[in-house]
Amino acid sequence: MxxxxxxxxxxxxxxxxxxxxxxxxxxxxxxxxxxxxxxxxxxxxxxxxxxxxxxxxxxxxxxxxxxxxxxxxxxxxxxxxxxxxxxxxxxxxxxxxxxxxxxxxxxLPGPSAVLTALIGSGFPCHAFHFLGFLSVKKGKRLTAMQGALETEGTTLFFESPHRLTSTLEVLAAAHPEARCCVARELTKKFETYHRGTAAELLTHFQAHPPKGEIVFLIAGR
Missing domain, CATH: 3.40.1010.10 (Tetrapyrrole methylase, N-terminal domain)
Incomplete structure (x- = not known):
């Protein structure tokens, strides 16, 4: 077995x-x-x-x-x-x-960063989509995020802390009012959830560079 x-x-x-x-x-x-x-x-x-x-x-x-x-x-x-x-x-x-x-x-059932982030974000969980890691290419990242905004429910991505600010820049430039959540270091001592618009989260993480493992969530229509 x-x-x-x-x-x-x-x-x-x-x-x-x-x-x-x-x-x-x-x-x-x-x-x-x-x-x-x-x-x-x-x-x-x-x-x-x-x-x-x-x-x-x-x-x-x-x-x-x-x-x-x-x-x-x-x-x-x-x-x-x-x-x-x-x-x-x-x-x-x-x-x-x-x-x-x-x-x-x-x-076996057990721990999942996707489900933990989804519930903890407070975003709609009646329908959700997990699309893995966002592309390293900005154009593909924007396409994926625009698709998330047009989809019912919540879309989740894994994202590198080194690329999160760039991702928020891309999204905020096109959709500054997009509702987002950055779930960081889940279940660990310094776990945080940051919720707000793409523009608000960009301002925050420009001043406070993120560290650790990140799940990035976008609320759809």
Whole structure:
């Protein structure tokens, strides 16, 4: 059995009892970055497990190894650096391979930066859209954000703190009154939600350069 196990997005205690049990009973654990995951696993009391890396640069080579181990009866847990495996992280290709090979797998519920930011923003959550990371190209970023403004509900993006001010500049120049929220460092000590128009948030973050992991939300029509 291959199990896809969500891990905390910030606070290490945000993990389910079921997730801990699956990790403790796994024969091996596939991690996006073994160096990043090792301290978390130690914190959870998960020790003595073989850790293997599974990331975008080695998925093609690693997936057949994991499938072969699962066929032999191993219980394999798959985790990313934070949150749900497969959401802008490794996992999707492995699930596709399981489907093609008719191998059993399970997905555990758990922490999600997308849902946490959506609810915490106070923006409409009856309909929402998650579009991953915004493009590094300003033109494509503007197109994506204009699409969000024209869409019913709320649209969420991941954004780099180094690029957030530039993104707000692009949006504020075209749609200064667009309603936005910057959800930062979710579940961590310095978690913040900044809500306002694109122009207001641009002014704030020009004076206070952002740090940490960011979810950027735009309220649609």
């Amino acid at each position: 291959i199990s896809f196990v969500p891990t905390p997005i910030g606070n290490r205690d945000d993990i389910t009892l079921r997730a801990i049990e699956v990790l403790k009973t796994a024969d091996r654990i596939a991690c996006e970055d073994t160096r990043h995951s090792a301290p978390l696993l130690a914190h959870l009391g998960v020790t003595g497990k073989p850790l293997v890396s599974l990331h975008e640069h080695n998925e093609t080579r690693r997936i057949p190894e994991l499938l072969a181990a699962a066929r032999l009866g191993e219980n394999i847990a798959v985790i990313s650096d934070a949150g749900m495996p497969g959401v802008s992280d490794p996992g999707y290709r492995l699930i596709q391979a399981c489907l093609q090979e008719d191998l059993s797998y399970q997905v």
